Amino acid sequence: KVIGGYWKARKAFVTAVGGTRPSGTTLITEDFAVPPSRLAEACEALLELQTAHGFDAAVAGHAAHGNLHFLLAFDAAKP
Structure with a gap:
């Protein structure tokens, strides 16, 4: 039920x-x-990458395990 x-x-x-x-x-x-132990550092790096490349991703995950899922919208028509 929980799962x-x-x-x-x-x-x-x-x-x-x-x-x-x-x-x-x-x-x-x-x-x-x-x-x-490096989750905060990884989140910061992900935000920097998003900003540098013009993406706005949604992020969720399992902090205790250091696992993150992110979703972003990609427009192949834009260079």
Whole structure:
């Protein structure tokens, strides 16, 4: 029952982000993991990369395990 709730929340996250992305874009999802002790550093680096490349990603994850999922809208028509 608990695990089912987690899957429901993850699916809702993807649906919510995907439903708000700009028309004509593709939703890209990626996961990565780091040692939990370096999670703050990894989040900071992810934000810097997003800013440098003009993306606005939504992020969720499992902090205790150092695992993050991020979703971003990609427009292949833009260089």
